[in-house]
Amino acid sequence: MSLNRNEKATVVTDVAAQAAKSQTLALAEYRGLTVAHLDALRKQAREKGVYLHVLKNTLARRAVAGTPFEVASESMVGPLIYGFSEDAVAAAKVISDFAKGNDKLIVKAGAMGGKALNAEGVKALASIPSREVLLTQVAGLLQSPIARIARVLGAVAAAKGGSAAGAEEAPAAEAPAAA
Secondary structure (H helix, E strand, O other), X not given: OOOOHHHHHHHHHHHHHHHHOOOEEEEEEOOOOOHHHHHHHHHHHHHOOEEEEEOOHHHHHHHHOOOHHHHHHHHOOOXXXXXXXXXXXXXXXXXXXXXXXXXXXXXXEEEEOOEEEEHHHHHHHHOOOOHHHHHHHHXXXXXXXXXXXXXXXXXXXXHHHHHHHXXXXXXXXXXXXHO
């Protein structure tokens, strides 16, 4: 089904708005995928906050014109699915992970921070832990020294508390004997 001029303008506007708030673009060729596979891929993308869309390449080029993703325009050839994400690794991770389980989806290219990425660059980006995992790791690193200090102080307090209790019991035991 062909789009009329107004519908094309709407698609370009929607994709441009998504590109403006995204950090990463990942492109993959979907030739040979069934509708069920595409639905599964879209479901995974929605769960990760990735805007995944099959677009005509000419409309995609117009949408990314003037954005940091314009560097990927040369790679926009063939039947492609476009993944935009606000999280720096989410789009690359969704597409790369799905491509591992389905040989029909082929990672082609991407863009991040105004730099074009080849297929290997997108896969390398996908291997970086997600933002949530990195924040958890940082929180664990920050918490570790504090937890150690708390354990040491607790051990010192227990040691002093044990000797202080023993010291208080000793004079009480001597008092009846002296009387």
